[in-house]
Amino acid sequence: DRLRCNLGWALGAFLDDHPCQLHGPRLELRSHGGHVCYYPDLMVCCDPTDNAPWWRERPRYVFEVSSPETERIDRREKKIAYFHVPSIESYVQIAQDAMRVIVNRRVPDLDFWVEEMLTGRDDLLRLEELGFSLALARLYRRTSLEAAATQ
Secondary structure: HHHHHHHHHHHEEEEEEEEEEEEEEOOOEEHHHOOOEOOEEEEEEEOOOOOOEEEEOOOOOEEEEEEEHHHHHHHHHHHEEEEEEEOOOEEEEEEOOOOEEEEEEEOOOOOOOOOEOOOOOOOEEEEEEEEEEEHHHHHHOOOHHHEEEEE
């Protein structure tokens, strides 16, 4: 929960005067015509016409904080499902049990994500299309992993 809050605070402040909006885990992401539904930890949505009260179908960025129990689903099932949502530019998986962030970026004309793994305190989680970046040290602030990484 701390990781989601840290990212949410940073993204929320960044998007304060931006047309895109940050949404939390109570908003459903629907894909495949509404037949597949998930509740991502965070989504950045930029399409003003995608405004149903309880779900979104065209987010731009999706974030999952993966526990050891959910990592397999996040890494396989959701990664495939989110790829089939054409509006998603990046799907970001944030590990709870290690300082590790996997950024899956959509690249035109490729049939799957291009993956970037971040593991260092000074590595930057970048959403270049938005102009947003966040150091892993800030993302993992006030977690047990922050203390372990500074020792």
